[in-house]
Amino acid sequence: MSILVAEDGSEDCRQMPKVVDKARMRDDILDAAMQVFVEKGYYASSMSNVARAASLAKGTLYIYFDSKDAMTTAIVDRHFAMLEHEITQGETCETLDTFLENLYRTMDIPSDQAAFHRVFFEVFGPSFASDTFSQHAARFFDRLGTYYAGQITLLQQRGEVKEHYNAQSMGRALAGMMDGVVLHMSLFDIARRRHRRMVRETLAVLGAGLRSAPGQND
Amino acid sequence: MSILVAEDGSEDCRQMPKVVDKARMRDDILDAAMQVFVEKGYYASSMSNVARAASLAKGTLYIYFDSKDAMTTAIVDRHFAMLEHEITQGETCETLDTFLENLYRTMDIPSDQAAFHRVFFEVFGPSFASDTFSQHAARFFDRLGTYYAGQITLLQQRGEVKEHYNAQSMGRALAGMMDGVVLHMSLFDIARRRHRRMVRETLAVLGAGLRSAPGQND
Amino acid sequence: MSILVAEDGSEDCRQMPKVVDKARMRDDILDAAMQVFVEKGYYASSMSNVARAASLAKGTLYIYFDSKDAMTTAIVDRHFAMLEHEITQGETCETLDTFLENLYRTMDIPSDQAAFHRVFFEVFGPSFASDTFSQHAARFFDRLGTYYAGQITLLQQRGEVKEHYNAQSMGRALAGMMDGVVLHMSLFDIARRRHRRMVRETLAVLGAGLRSAPGQND
Amino acid sequence: MSILVAEDGSEDCRQMPKVVDKARMRDDILDAAMQVFVEKGYYASSMSNVARAASLAKGTLYIYFDSKDAMTTAIVDRHFAMLEHEITQGETCETLDTFLENLYRTMDIPSDQAAFHRVFFEVFGPSFASDTFSQHAARFFDRLGTYYAGQITLLQQRGEVKEHYNAQSMGRALAGMMDGVVLHMSLFDIARRRHRRMVRETLAVLGAGLRSAPGQND
DNA sequence: GATGAATGAGAATTCATTCAT
DNA sequence: TATGAATGAATTCTCATTCAT
Numbered sequence: 001m002s003i004l005v006a007e008d009g010s011e012d013c014r015q016m017p018k019v020v021d022k023a024r025m026r027d028d029i030l031d032a033a034m035q036v037f038v039e040k041g042y043y044a045s046s047m048s049n050v051a052r053a054a055s056l057a058k059g060t061l062y063i064y065f066d067s068k069d070a071m072t073t074a075i076v077d078r079h080f081a082m083l084e085h086e087i088t089q090g091e092t093c094e095t096l097d098t099f100l101e102n103l104y105r106t107m108d109i110p111s112d113q114a115a116f117h118r119v120f121f122e123v124f125g126p127s128f129a130s131d132t133f134s135q136h137a138a139r140f141f142d143r144l145g146t147y148y149a150g151q152i153t154l155l156q157q158r159g160e161v162k163e164h165y166n167a168q169s170m171g172r173a174l175a176g177m178m179d180g181v182v183l184h185m186s187l188f189d190i191a192r193r194r195h196r197r198m199v200r201e202t203l204a205v206l207g208a209g210l211r212s213a214p215g216q217n218d
Numbered sequence: 219m220s221i222l223v224a225e226d227g228s229e230d231c232r233q234m235p236k237v238v239d240k241a242r243m244r245d246d247i248l249d250a251a252m253q254v255f256v257e258k259g260y261y262a263s264s265m266s267n268v269a270r271a272a273s274l275a276k277g278t279l280y281i282y283f284d285s286k287d288a289m290t291t292a293i294v295d296r297h298f299a300m301l302e303h304e305i306t307q308g309e310t311c312e313t314l315d316t317f318l319e320n321l322y323r324t325m326d327i328p329s330d331q332a333a334f335h336r337v338f339f340e341v342f343g344p345s346f347a348s349d350t351f352s353q354h355a356a357r358f359f360d361r362l363g364t365y366y367a368g369q370i371t372l373l374q375q376r377g378e379v380k381e382h383y384n385a386q387s388m389g390r391a392l393a394g395m396m397d398g399v400v401l402h403m404s405l406f407d408i409a410r411r412r413h414r415r416m417v418r419e420t421l422a423v424l425g426a427g428l429r430s431a432p433g434q435n436d
Numbered sequence: 437m438s439i440l441v442a443e444d445g446s447e448d449c450r451q452m453p454k455v456v457d458k459a460r461m462r463d464d465i466l467d468a469a470m471q472v473f474v475e476k477g478y479y480a481s482s483m484s485n486v487a488r489a490a491s492l493a494k495g496t497l498y499i500y501f502d503s504k505d506a507m508t509t510a511i512v513d514r515h516f517a518m519l520e521h522e523i524t525q526g527e528t529c530e531t532l533d534t535f536l537e538n539l540y541r542t543m544d545i546p547s548d549q550a551a552f553h554r555v556f557f558e559v560f561g562p563s564f565a566s567d568t569f570s571q572h573a574a575r576f577f578d579r580l581g582t583y584y585a586g587q588i589t590l591l592q593q594r595g596e597v598k599e600h601y602n603a604q605s606m607g608r609a610l611a612g613m614m615d616g617v618v619l620h621m622s623l624f625d626i627a628r629r630r631h632r633r634m635v636r637e638t639l640a641v642l643g644a645g646l647r648s649a650p651g652q653n654d
Numbered sequence: 655m656s657i658l659v660a661e662d663g664s665e666d667c668r669q670m671p672k673v674v675d676k677a678r679m680r681d682d683i684l685d686a687a688m689q690v691f692v693e694k695g696y697y698a699s700s701m702s703n704v705a706r707a708a709s710l711a712k713g714t715l716y717i718y719f720d721s722k723d724a725m726t727t728a729i730v731d732r733h734f735a736m737l738e739h740e741i742t743q744g745e746t747c748e749t750l751d752t753f754l755e756n757l758y759r760t761m762d763i764p765s766d767q768a769a770f771h772r773v774f775f776e777v778f779g780p781s782f783a784s785d786t787f788s789q790h791a792a793r794f795f796d797r798l799g800t801y802y803a804g805q806i807t808l809l810q811q812r813g814e815v816k817e818h819y820n821a822q823s824m825g826r827a828l829a830g831m832m833d834g835v836v837l838h839m840s841l842f843d844i845a846r847r848r849h850r851r852m853v854r855e856t857l858a859v860l861g862a863g864l865r866s867a868p869g870q871n872d
Numbered sequence: 873g874a875t876g877a878a879t880g881a882g883a884a885t886t887c888a889t890t891c892a893t
Numbered sequence: 894t895a896t897g898a899a900t901g902a903a904t905t906c907t908c909a910t911t912c913a914t
Contacts, residue, residue, distance in 0.1 A: 025877095043261045046904060057879045062906065121339040162426075166419070172412075173419040180398020194390075201384070201391040208380070209427030264887055275896040277890080286888065461898095479697045482883060493900045498885065557775040598862075602855070608848075609855040616834015623775060623791075623837075630826075637820070637827040644816070645863030700908055711875045713911080722909065875914085883907075890900080 026064050029054050030075050038115040042072075042122045079116065080136045084143070092151060096160040096211055099151055100203050103174070107182055107199045117186035141179065145172035152210075161210045177202075244282050247272050248293050256333040260290075260340045297334070298354045302361070310369060314378040314429055317369055318421050321392075325400055325417045335404035359397065363390030370428075379428045395420075462500050465490050466511050474551040478508075478558045515552065516572045520579070528587065532596040532647055535587055536639050539610075543618055543635045553622035577615065581608035588646075597646045613638075680718050683708050684729050692769040696726075696776045733770070734790045738797070746805060750814040750865055753805055754857050757828070761836055761853045771840035795833065799826030806864075815864045831856075 032054035036045045047068055051058045065071040093099040149171030155161040181202060185195045250272035254263045265286055269276040283289040311317040367389025373379040399420065403413045468490035472481045483504055487494045501507040529535040585607025591597040617638060621631045686708035690699045701722055705712045719725040747753040803825030809815040835856060839849045 047906080048904085058905090059880065059907075060878055063877070068905070165423070169415055169419050170423070173416040173423075176402045176416050177395060177399055177420055180400070180402040181395055182398070183401045184394045184398040197387055198391040198394050201387050202395055204383070205388070205391075205424055205427035207427065209423035209425065265889085266887075269897095276888090277896055277898095278894080280889070281894070483885080484883085494884090495886075495901065496899055499898065504884065601859070605851055605855050606859070609852040609859075612838045612852050613831060613835055613856055616836070616838040617831055618834070619837045620830045620834040626792075626830075633823055634827040634830050637823050638831055640819070641824070641827075641860055641863035643863065645859035645861070701910085702908075705876095712909090713875055713877095714873080716910070717873070875912105877911105877913095879909100879911080881908100884905090886904080887902100888900100890898105891896100892898095893896085 022064070026074070027078075029056070029061060029064055030071070030078060033071055034075055034116070034119070037075075037119045038112075042119055076120070076136060079120075080140055083140060092154060094158070096155055096207060099155060099160075100207050103178060103206075104199060104203055107178055108196060109182055109186075111192065114182075114186040117183060121183075121186075141172070141175050145175040147171070148174045155210075159212055162212050165210070240282070244292065245296075247274070247279060247282055248289070248296060251289055252293055252334070252337070255293075255337045256330075260337055294338070294354060297338075298358055301358060310372060312376070314373055314425060317373060317378075318425050321396060321424075322417060322421055325396055326414065327400055327404075329410065332400075332404040335401060339401075339404075359390070359393050362393040365389070366392045373428075377430055380430050383428070458500070462510065463514075465492070465497060465500055466507070466514060469507055470511055470552070470555070473511075473555045474548075478555055512556070512572060515556075516576055519576060528590060530594070532591055532643060535591060535596075536643050539614060539642075540635060540639055543614055544632060545618055545622075547628065550618075550622040553619060557619070557623065577608070577611050581611040583607070584610045591646075595648055598648050601646070676718070680728065681732075683710070683715060683718055684725070684732060687725055688729055688770070688773070691729075691773045692766075696773055730774070730790060733774075734794055737794060746808060748812070750809055750861060753809060753814075754861050757832060757860075758853060758857055761832055762850060763836055763840075765846065768836075768840040771837060775837070775840075795826070795829050798829040801825070802828045809864075813866055816866050819864070 029050070033045075033050045036049045036053045039045075040049065047058055047061055050071075051061055054061070061071070065074060093102060145168075149167045152161055152165070152167040152170055152174075156163055156165075156167060181199060185198075247268070251263075251268045254267045254271045258267065265276055265279055268289075269279055272279070279289070283292065311320060363386070367386045370379055370383070370385040370388055370392075374381055374383075374385060399417060403416075465486070469481075469486045472485045472489045475481075476485065483494055483497055486507075487497055490497070497507070501510060529538060581604075585603045588597055588601070588603040588606055588610075592599055592601075592603060617635060620626070621634075626634075683704070687699075687704045690703045690707045693699075694703065701712055701715055704725075705715055708715070715725070719728065747756060799822070803822045806815055806819070806821040806824055806828075810817055810819075810821060835853060839852075
């Protein structure tokens, strides 16, 4: 956000012809588009709808994006870049409890992200899934899995997690399971309270399953 | 159903050859439709495509279904009825290991079902999710959750599962988690082998978390 | 024309579902399209215009032709097939005068054909000339040239035309020159009377140039 | 032309550096435009394309030309002015052979002029032919015809050409025929070598037809 | 003068649905 | 019942032109 503000600030230096912050514009359009998609569904949303939501003329959209497809791809790219950023930021956990708490926070997505997901799975159900999205997704979940594997290894070294689990494999399984739970909630629009209870319960079992018995290493 | 039979019956006085089993016809059409949807994606499939796949004329589809929407709804109805049936059939498990094995089998869906799911989430991303589908889905997962809750209660009584878990809540969490893992695999088209390893790993943690320590009741 | 009547006649035999003479329909559409193109120019004519002219809905055009391009190609195909037919029908000429008279008739195209040409050269100016049209055109003019060459050879044998001309080369030159004169008239919309005078004059020189001096062979 | 100079002149009181040679600018733009039209075809060329080719902004084009139409008209005007100039320059021929040689040179157009023609006939097929272009063209060919008529009259007086041809009519016919042959070549992109052979052959017949028998005056 | 972002009318094309046969 | 030709609203995308800077 602060970056964008900085970009705005740069506008006032000098500008003979109409200067537009193209990156900012693209971003605004994507926001408008996403809003429309979430409200009406991707396939029910026309470029006209998006234009109206962005307070622009239809043609203007095509200045910033070659096609509806390209715009959609840009949304996906941006979303995954954001997720990427969030992962990278994660601090390593000292205890299993901290780790579980982190997982909880990751799963407890805000409801607008849930709407986000519904759009993603409408767009990338089968249609052109294989192309852009699945590559992103696959890579993303691999990284997420590896990240969790690292955490688990650390916790195993600290004696917090049973040694006999394969950290790599377990990390990937965790990533998949967490994604699944989030998806389940996103798609079926489950009440947040209920969702939280489910997540808590799930993490309780997970924790119990992972945790080393006190005074033993497996 | 009986209505359909009545309709058929009203016509059998003469022109036997023209009597068509409406229910059968509807089913055949739904099969053809689903095949097309899986192959091309829901929104990329036209009624023409469906008609061709069903070896019928376009107009004929409208004799059996009021609209594309109605046809789609019928597919969902049928699918959930099928799932319903599968659940109801499940036998109660004597041990936690049998239970986990059942879960494994449930998660190890054939790859055509995975394709199925992708279509479902294309159709019922946001579009008209709230209407028909989410009701079905909510009810379905409630029943599934209740079913698992029953199993868990049983296993708790048998001392196989720690007493301190809330069976109802845990049952629902299990349903959500399993659905999620299956979704994750379906959507991201993960290699079967990898998926199986993930499921095994997940169930191992689950089992460890659920299982009562020998000689104790939590 | 008689062929079309025959096709009409065949309609009355039997026809349970709506039977449409597809070939006839295509032809009617092409007629309407050509009329619109001639009136407004190809690039100024929309499929809507064509549809209106054909008293059809826009969508109906796409039942008979895949695209505007395909429709255009069909017009060209049909036109060249017609020209082809006309050439093939030509009888061999006994004298140079008959030959020149034939040339005259060929050049004295009706004014609707002139309009035709203007459309052709709008469409096949540079745009996609190389693809369909130029192949047709090249082959057509080769055949026309060969046909004239045959005639000239015959007339040379009969002592009507000077021997020293190369029949093949002269045939092709004749084809090009005739095409040119017709084009010139088509494009510049020259008054018919003036055009005829020009053609007569041209043929007079041609005739004088070609004709053997009486009692000599070159 | 003088008007444009006047416009330039009215601005030279101050701000010398900003003074642009409007006529020169217009010319450069037309060159760029023509280049684009020849490459992509008139209707496939956008003002953006022209602007890019002219290394100018789109808006700038509209400073020099009111519209795409106006720009196109300007191209035509310029082209015909150039042709006009070429004709006027022609020297009178002393012999029929010189005359024919001149005709040959006129017909043996460079291939970039052929491309030129293709654009002309795309633009001035029917579209707005009647307006600007056909007037130009009609007048141009009249002048050309008159010019040839003059030459022919001269040659008739010199006894080089048969007296019985009507010089005026023949001149116009020559103009049309030559234009046609050039068009034929331009449109069908005939190989130069073949084209030359055709032209030679045509001129040979023409010459033979026109030439007075030695020692006779018709 | 020069720029190029913005505009919006209009083009080609698709497809769910209807209906005469 | 079954057919498939016809429909036309709706969609994506283009591009000549305008105008604030």
